[in-house]
Amino acid sequence: MASTPPSAIALPCDGDKRSRLADLLRSRLQHPNQFPLSFAQQRLWFLDRLQPGNLAYTMMAVVRLRGELNAAALERGFQDLVQRHEALRTRFVMVAGQPRQQVQPTGTVHLTRLDWSDLPPEAQTTAIQTEALDLAQQPFDLARDDLVRSRLIQLEAETHVLLLALHHIVSDGWSMEVLIRELAILYDAHRRDQQPALPPLPIQYADFAVWQRQFLQGEVLEQQLHYWRSRLSPVTAPSLPTDFPRPAMRSHQGHRHGLGISPDLTAQLQEVVHFSKGQRKRWTLSFLPASL
Template sequence: VADKESYQLSSAQKRIWFLNKYNAINRVYDTPLHIYIEPSLKKDILQDTIRFLVERHEMLRTVFIERNGEPRQIILNSIAIDLIHDEIEHMSKKEQQEYIRTTINQTDHAPFALENGPLFRIRIFNLNKKKSYLYINLHHIITDEWSVRNLLDELMKVYSAFAKRRNPELPTISNRYVDYAEWEQEQLNLGRWDTEKSYWMAELAAPLPILNLPLDFSRNRQSTNKGTVFEMKLDNEMKESLKQVCEQENVSMYMLFLAAYIQLLHYLTDQKDIIVGTPVVGRNHQEFEQIQGFFVNTLAIRTQLNDVKNLTQLLQVVREKCLNSFQN
């Protein structure tokens, strides 16, 4: 895409832009990172590292405006970086934890302003001479999990190189996120995704099921965006058993766990038409792998259990649904 004053948004960005416009104070699209780092970080080297990454990745200096009712993104030549450095070595461990928690809550009290930027915040807390606590928060409209992992990896590599007074060695970025947004719109305009559109129109044809979980509280009329994460660790024996099941049934571990989750929802609700949302990376071309930006897409995988009589059948139904969904 030739350089110009503003660029169109991708479909994914448009979704978030609209939701942000509807409720700008909602923090649901923040992507905060909390990292303990050893040895401790030096502010001046970290500042240079961030400047380098902001120059390297256009999304880190992009803002979003509305023009004639349509969202546009503008890539700035530069953007002010406010790196705050807290020395809290004199505090006890408990005091440090409370100070970090309170400070971060105060820092993020104000929502990101998409039209002004920057759409990321960084704060470093030096706990002692050997350990730092790094806090980074980015707005989802400029990033996703893949991007965050790449960014953290590059941050560590660049910081290490600068600390040794060397030039960082990173892969060359040959494309831009705005190239992806332009390419995506071109595919839509040319009708190259009409087959995929037809698949999803049929897959999500009405009536759509509403999951009626047996709750012990009254469901709010409006979404609160509050939730939690449930984690469970599997021992090695269980892992090996599950791997054997996957090999026998020719399914991935993801498909196995998705089938188990669907079976749980069926058990709790006695419903046989269930939709589960699942994220996909959305980087189907190698040239997009190094780009910072919001590529991820959420697929609504619909599973109907009317003719399913056992776990083996369920696994095959889920396998087919996943393969078709990922292909489309």
């Protein structure tokens, strides 16, 4: 039998490796749709239990959409997005005294539509701010609620605003950019009655949480703990002056303090912002005719 030359052997790509790892991790779970929390999620879950209904970890995104909008295609794209990312259809429940990620088989998208095209521009701006604040101030029940909420507001025939609210336990700043970018791709595909050109995900966030829990234990975890114990020992409370005694629970109520800065400092800050944008690609959306 002729042997196959090494150059002809197809090595698995990174996506295949991730997919195989995800399958392996899930095969070891007693319940395939229940996963441990990552350490970052566990912190947020603990803070939510400490202060139920805390609004500090609600993430908001406001996207202005310009051009002719197919609202039905947008809603279908949003539904596909939730189905694509398990984190967007995950709830956090107690199982045997421990918090677990429970992935729902399907996610429900409620794209509430509002028509404010009859309002003057000044009133529209105020109404958007009020609606965004109202959406941000609705607490999430991590065990029962869908952790993604949305509003689609029509301002003119070809001007809309999309409001999104997500709990930080299933999203962060980086993933919000991914969400918006993929929503644009899915919308465009549905608008054209085409299949979305998004490759399947080889691994989900819950797979990472399982891997993290299996990796950070035993000697590896003890080495990490030893490092920080040695750096932070002895533990001393910081001595910072305060203007009044602080309550036992944070209220998250802040105030605004205005100040003026010189034109020279303003120009320097603008240079820093320009440099930062050049170093890290940012995604902005605007509707063009027949596209997102």
